[in-house]
Amino acid sequence: MARITAGVATSHIPAIGAAIDQGRTREPYWAPVFAGYEFSRRWIAAQQPDVVFLVYNDHASAFSLDLVPTFAIGCAERFAPADEGWGPRPVPEVQGHAELAGHIAQSLIQSDFDLTVVNRMDVDHGLTVPLSLMFGQPPAWPCRVIPFAVNVVLYPPPSGMRCFRLGHALRQAIGSFDADLKVQVWGTGGMSHQLQGPRAGLINKAFDQQFLDRLIEEPEGLAQLPHVDYMREAGSEGIELVMWLIMRGALAPRVRTVHRFYHVPASNTAVGHLILENPP
């Protein structure tokens, strides 16, 4: 049977992708950010997941306002990096896992999570920056990836609790897939940041640290946090953090924290990163 071995949470700031693509990771501004992922690169090389179920949000790349799915699962064989206005990132094409994705879609919909099935979709920095942070710059990504896009652009996104419960259903879905696969679930976006209006630049370290603590120790309580608290405390774009609760919900109630990293700033944003392992 397929099994979820670990969860990863990370910010997916586009400027990080640009720093990697342009070879600027050792510059004084960026070095502390990438230092926080050195352990992660070694860890994932040892883990060798077969599939990453990657929770992220599209930033007006694949989805315009013509179509705004709350939860969209990528069921295709492959996904191209999106052209976000300055040409696609020079990163490998993403290889999907159509069979597992289709299995998860059917299972989740039968668990009352009404997903949108997507068979053609380009993937933007929300998905490719986490891959670059964890895997560096290989000629091909070393595992399959199932993109799972959550709407956090048009208010309201799904609630934290909805995301957490979806994670539970995802655990069931992956656990019932009849193939010996090591699967990781990644939650991306955040941490505190606001990109718009006179309050742009908001960072709330205390909120972020407490979010990390509670995500590990008492995610059920954290899942009850209302949207407005994210927006008021962590900035209008800090609401992306609800996506981390899908990852946490997919893991066991008790997990082992093998890595934790936090840094301010990367461009406009606080960088947060966790690696959580399921008990064997």
Place this chain on the structure above:
Amino acid sequence: MALHKPYLDIPGTTIFDAERARQGYHLNSFCMALMKADNRARFKAGERAYLDEWPMSEEQKQAVLARDYNRMIALGGNIYFLAKIFSSDGLSFQYAAATMTGMSQQAYAQMMLDGGRSPEGNRYIGEKR
């Protein structure tokens, strides 16, 4: 009964909700079109003429021409869509964020290096700092 909108009292912040999305649909659709190189070229060759192809309000068009991002947001623009405009101009997210705060890009970048804008005094409209 009206929808509950507890986010209206957050200072300097516009939440892109259903009302904003309806107001800004054509503005944001114009932005989305700038993802294509052909459209970017046509926009740059004649901004006013290109904007006139879209059923946007005159106010929205003026805000785009003036690159007044706060005004565009007030008129229904969403920052991820508006990003296509400043990207087409060859400008960064940090530049755009700085202009919305009224700070120079240098002062804004320094604020971020110093830990960002504090939430203290920035949670509620009218809150004492």
